[in-house]
Amino acid sequence: MSFAPFYAALADPLADARAAKARGQGVAGYLGPAVPVELLTAAGLASVHLMGKPGPTPLADKWMEPCFDPIVRSVLDQVLAGDLAFLDAIVLPRTNDSQQRLYYYLCELRRIGAAVPEPILVDIQLTGSPPAQAYNRARMGELAETFARIGGPLELTGAIRLHNARRARLSALRNKGLSGADGLVTLIASRLMSGAAFDAALDALAPAPAVGRRVLVTGNAVDRPAIHAAVAARGGVVVADEHGLGDHLIGARVAETGDPLTALAAAAAQTPAARSMPYDPGRLVACAKVARAEVVLFHFIKEEEAMTWDYPSDRAALERAGIRVGCLADQPYPLDERALAAALEECLP
Amino acid sequence: MTTKQTGTRSAKVLDCTALATRHQREFVKNLQERVIENGEPFAIVQADTPHEIFHAMDIPIVTNQWWASYIAAKQLSPHYFDVLDRAGYPRSSCRYCSLGLACTLDNDPKTAPWGGLPRPTVLVARLTCDCIQRVFALWADALGSTFYPLEAPGWEVKDAHWYEHNRHDWESVYSTQRIDLMVEEMKGLIALLERETGRKFDEAKLVELMNAINEQEELHAETARLVTRTRPCPVGIADQMPNVMIPQWHRGDPWAVAHARRFRDEVKARVEEGASVAPNEKLRLMWIGAGLWHDPGFYNALEERYGAVFVWSMYLPFAGAKYPRYGLEEPLRALASRICGMNEVLHLPPWMNEWMISEAKACGIDAVVMLQPETNRLSVSGTKITRHALEAAGVPVFEMSADMVDATHWSHDKVVAEISRFLEQRCGAKVIAQ
Numbered sequence: 001m002s003f004a005p006f007y008a009a010l011a012d013p014l015a016d017a018r019a020a021k022a023r024g025q026g027v028a029g030y031l032g033p034a035v036p037v038e039l040l041t042a043a044g045l046a047s048v049h050l051m052g053k054p055g056p057t058p059l060a061d062k063w064m065e066p067c068f069d070p071i072v073r074s075v076l077d078q079v080l081a082g083d084l085a086f087l088d089a090i091v092l093p094r095t096n097d098s099q100q101r102l103y104y105y106l107c108e109l110r111r112i113g114a115a116v117p118e119p120i121l122v123d124i125q126l127t128g129s130p131p132a133q134a135y136n137r138a139r140m141g142e143l144a145e146t147f148a149r150i151g152g153p154l155e156l157t158g159a160i161r162l163h164n165a166r167r168a169r170l171s172a173l174r175n176k177g178l179s180g181a182d183g184l185v186t187l188i189a190s191r192l193m194s195g196a197a198f199d200a201a202l203d204a205l206a207p208a209p210a211v212g213r214r215v216l217v218t219g220n221a222v223d224r225p226a227i228h229a230a231v232a233a234r235g236g237v238v239v240a241d242e243h244g245l246g247d248h249l250i251g252a253r254v255a256e257t258g259d260p261l262t263a264l265a266a267a268a269a270q271t272p273a274a275r276s277m278p279y280d281p282g283r284l285v286a287c288a289k290v291a292r293a294e295v296v297l298f299h300f301i302k303e304e305e306a307m308t309w310d311y312p313s314d315r316a317a318l319e320r321a322g323i324r325v326g327c328l329a330d331q332p333y334p335l336d337e338r339a340l341a342a343a344l345e346e347c348l349p
Numbered sequence: 350m351t352t353k354q355t356g357t358r359s360a361k362v363l364d365c366t367a368l369a370t371r372h373q374r375e376f377v378k379n380l381q382e383r384v385i386e387n388g389e390p391f392a393i394v395q396a397d398t399p400h401e402i403f404h405a406m407d408i409p410i411v412t413n414q415w416w417a418s419y420i421a422a423k424q425l426s427p428h429y430f431d432v433l434d435r436a437g438y439p440r441s442s443c444r445y446c447s448l449g450l451a452c453t454l455d456n457d458p459k460t461a462p463w464g465g466l467p468r469p470t471v472l473v474a475r476l477t478c479d480c481i482q483r484v485f486a487l488w489a490d491a492l493g494s495t496f497y498p499l500e501a502p503g504w505e506v507k508d509a510h511w512y513e514h515n516r517h518d519w520e521s522v523y524s525t526q527r528i529d530l531m532v533e534e535m536k537g538l539i540a541l542l543e544r545e546t547g548r549k550f551d552e553a554k555l556v557e558l559m560n561a562i563n564e565q566e567e568l569h570a571e572t573a574r575l576v577t578r579t580r581p582c583p584v585g586i587a588d589q590m591p592n593v594m595i596p597q598w599h600r601g602d603p604w605a606v607a608h609a610r611r612f613r614d615e616v617k618a619r620v621e622e623g624a625s626v627a628p629n630e631k632l633r634l635m636w637i638g639a640g641l642w643h644d645p646g647f648y649n650a651l652e653e654r655y656g657a658v659f660v661w662s663m664y665l666p667f668a669g670a671k672y673p674r675y676g677l678e679e680p681l682r683a684l685a686s687r688i689c690g691m692n693e694v695l696h697l698p699p700w701m702n703e704w705m706i707s708e709a710k711a712c713g714i715d716a717v718v719m720l721q722p723e724t725n726r727l728s729v730s731g732t733k734i735t736r737h738a739l740e741a742a743g744v745p746v747f748e749m750s751a752d753m754v755d756a757t758h759w760s761h762d763k764v765v766a767e768i769s770r771f772l773e774q775r776c777g778a779k780v781i782a783q
């Protein structure tokens with residue numbers, strides 16, 4: 001069993017996307033688990049989740065204000081540096097504030113003449129009201145037309161089945177013990193590698209059961225396994241990553257019967273997001289119980305402005321359920337390893 | 350409890366300013382009487398929600414932004430931020446929209462303005478950022494009330510010159526699909542209000558109100574032209590804000606229309622007399638951002654020394670640019686078009702930057718001071734793009750890192766000194782009086 005292809009993908013996140021482009025295939029980059037990758041696949045487009053690069057972002061800083069998600073800032077910096085010029089489109093969801101604002105910034109930069117791939121918005125609403133559901137269905141139809149224009153005629157049923165199968169395999173592996181750094185990297189690689197290469201690499205995996213005190217990581221997206229390594233060094237194991245670059249990437253199964261666009265709109269609206277509503281204080285406890293986590297570690301970037309409002313209630317609910325809680329608040333990008341050690345000292349002594 | 354005094358008083362010259370603030374005091378007194386003594390329903394709403402529905406149903410509203418600014422003006426924001434800290438909410442939480450929640454959570458009638466707000470029938474917010482649904486849901490829980498969210502969908506059709514077209518062509522400027530969604534949501538809100546209050550919504554009343562609002566906002570538009578195009582500027586920001594914002598909270602009400610006329614007349618008289626904020630006006634400044642509620646005197650700080658006058662703040666020009674709506678055959682659609690871009694045009698490109706450039710040119714602006722509230726993504730969005738656009742148009746911009754309501758790190762003297770250096774270096778400002 002080897003996780004090497006997944007670590008290689010994380011080390012060079014655009015490699016497969018560039019290769020697809022070199023073969024003449026259209027390629028879309030995107031941010032966030034709410035983007036319906038099924039539609040991209042159905043249109044014959046290769047897709048890649050865009051990743052942040054820690055470090056200075058001088059090009060983005062010129063246009064983007066300080067309080068944006070640093071991964072979003074890094075993506076803008078990569079766009080302005082020309083690193084993403086090979087993409088045919090950048091797809092961004094309405095369900096995350098920093099990401100949806102990037103859509104407007106990219107549109108404006110294009111308008112004033114910057115070389116920017118076509119920005120596309122996945123305009124999904126989250127109140128769940130009947131008008132919002134009707135709105136989401138209509139927008140999903142328009143999105144399908146847009147992707148068909150960039151890629152080609154849609155083969156939607158097959159694409160939904162393909163991604164559902166991948167979801168089922170990832171979920172099964174999670175249940176069998178896929179965990180720790182390997183777990184996180186596998187989940188991220190599922191959105192970086194070409195589908196065929198990822199599925200082939202997944203075939204070779206037979207994860208061993210997770211050993212150690214079981215930890216669930218939640219909050220803002222964690223895009224590299226520093227937390228997982230630190231937890232392992234203390235004899236623990238991260239068994240669940242309840243965030244935008246972890247288990248949320250598996251996503252809910254998309255219905256294979258009925259109108260596929262309605263099913264995709266529903267799945268996108270159900271994907272946990274910073275602005276998900278209504279807030280359910282029992283959700284995180286339920287996730288921790290499913291994962292049999294003994295400890296929950298929150299990770300908040302200093303720019304976070306939504307999930308931090310849930311934190312007091314989440315913490316109280318977890319503690320009532322007998323689960324220890326640690327919190328890494330106001331984190332820079334990448335996170336502060338001394339703060340990580342201190343947080344783990346508290347919750348994973 | 351002690352409060353830290355950080356602000357300075359503003360200089361006001363118009364008689365109608367005192368009338369506006371007196372009306373607001375009376376409104377609040379009346380609100381307390383209606384809600385507490387008579388048990389009438391009221392609502393807590395965000396500024397960018399359809400107030401017109403409540404007005405048409407004669408349901409009083411308290412606007413969150415106004416309430417926050419009122420709390421800040423009482424120098425109470427540091428106290429309430431401590432309340433949020435003690436409740437476990439991280440410091441990075443949005444300040445502007447959470448002061449009212451903190452006041453409720455504190456549950457201390459001795460400290461709270463007016464003893465705190467009573468239980469509203471409903472709280473309404475448009476989901477323009479990631480945190481507002483959290484803040485309003487928590488607030489509704491704390492008050493034992495209901496939160497009714499309005500979606501803020503994406504906006505893919507971009508008419509950069511919206512301010513020239515949206516009075517009549519609102520359907521195309523704001524997109525049919527976005528208007529459709531908000532109309533359905535407003536119908537749901539109306540049904541909730543009818544159910545909870547027993548009051549009936551009358552579309553004819555809404556049309557009447559929309560016509561009155563058009564009259565009010567056109568008066569404000571005329572006043573804005575008089576204030577921002579006349580040299581020297583006849584009326585500063587300290588007078589502009591209450592005279593447009595207080596009527597805006599009561600828009601379409603006979604008092605609000607009459608006050609808009611009174612404001613216009615008084616400004617017009619000053620223009621005709623040649624009266625000005627600073628007779629020695631040398632530099633015309635534009636303020637971009639929400640009001641600096643904890644230090645209203647800031648806007649007057651550079652007048653004597655440099656003859657630098659803040660002639661422009663969004664509140665007055667925005668009334669004429671965004672509110673009037675013609676073609677009221679389907680009044681809910683017209684109303685939805687007013688509301689569904691309210692925040693976006695002020696904080697996102699291309700709407701924000703193109704409007705600011707247009708206004709800066711029309712008003713003969715020499716320099717811009719731009720508020721950068723670093724803990725509030727919604728408020729700070731679009732400012733750097735706007736800065737580039739303004740600088741490219743030849744207008745120097747000073748980025749001022751400060752919060753609208755949080756005075757914790759505010760130093761009046763330090764900021765005034767920094768802006769002074771900027772004006773001297775970038776605009777050639779000369780000291781004309783110490």
